[in-house]
Amino acid sequence: MLIHPTLDLLTSLGLHGMAKGFRDLDAQPEASRLEHAEWLGLLLEQEKTLRQQKRFESRARAARLRHAASVEDVDYRAVRGLDRALFLKLAAGDWIRSRHNLLITGPCGVGKSWLSCALGHKACREDFSVAYHRVPRLLAALALARGDGRYARMLRTIARLDLLILDDWGPEPLDAEQRRDLLEIVEDRYEARSIIVTSQLPVDRWYELIGNPTIADAILDRLVHNAYRIDLKGESLRKTKQSSIAQPAA
Incomplete structure (x- = not known):
């Protein structure tokens, strides 16, 4: 041969x-x-x-995910109210194919960012295009882009993503430009692409973050109506791990 x-x-x-x-x-x-x-x-x-x-x-x-997380490594034993059946359903990715959203809320340290990155990692494996952004940094980047002529191109890039992860929204309220930027992002993706939003504040307080009632209605109507919800509770997992490390061996 x-x-x-x-x-x-x-x-x-x-x-x-x-x-x-x-x-x-x-x-x-x-x-x-x-x-x-x-x-x-x-x-x-x-x-x-x-x-x-x-x-x-x-x-x-x-995607530039914040955490090297995977859905196979999720700890369902942690006391934080994570619905295993729901999360495994989300891990399958059909909600992205159906162009639905996901809202993850809960106090600091319960794993919101980690879970969103795990789902983002799985979406990459399913051949979806993904990008991770912390909301404050994304809004600051859009403000800079508006000044140097990259604004429209940046919005088009975001709009084309199959999955956009908006992490760590709040607790600071948005100003007028930031409200418009967020509305542009959500409007471009409405019933066309999927979004994950994580926040320490419950969804019913997001109106306060947005500020303007008319724009808040427009944004939240597009985000919430077809969204899955994960509402986490409990103490910070980081504190729990530190406590277990600090305890002397029996």
Whole structure:
């Protein structure tokens, strides 16, 4: 078998998964008993797997998630009111395909950001485009973009994302420009793309954060009406971990 010319050809065509599969199969004596169609099927499967992995890695880099979290590592034993059945349903990603939203509220330290990043990581694995932003920094970046001509382009980039994670909204109220920016983001994504919002404040206090009643109605109507809700409770998990570390061994 002309192994080296075949490998060179696969590599030159950018079929690196098939090239790796070719080397692996050639090293296995039992592979000589495979039919040509079986060889081809295995090589194509290797190529598909490698491309999926590269796509995921690219998605994950672009998402810039705050935490290296995954849905498989969620601690359901922690006392914080996390509904396991609901979270596993969300992890499947159908809510993103249906263009619904997710609102995660609860006190500081109960894992809101971590859970949102875990869902973002899973969305990257499902080949969705994802971006993570802390709300204060995103609004500051939009204010800068408005001054140097990048504002419209930045909004278009955000609008094209399959999943936008807006983390750590509040407790500071929005000013007039920030209200308009948030309305633009939510309006662009309404029934077209999905959003995760996390906040220490319960949803019924978000009107206070927005300030203007008319704009608040417009934003919250678009965010809330088709949204799943996770309302977490309890003490900070960081404090709980520190307490368990500080306790002397029995």
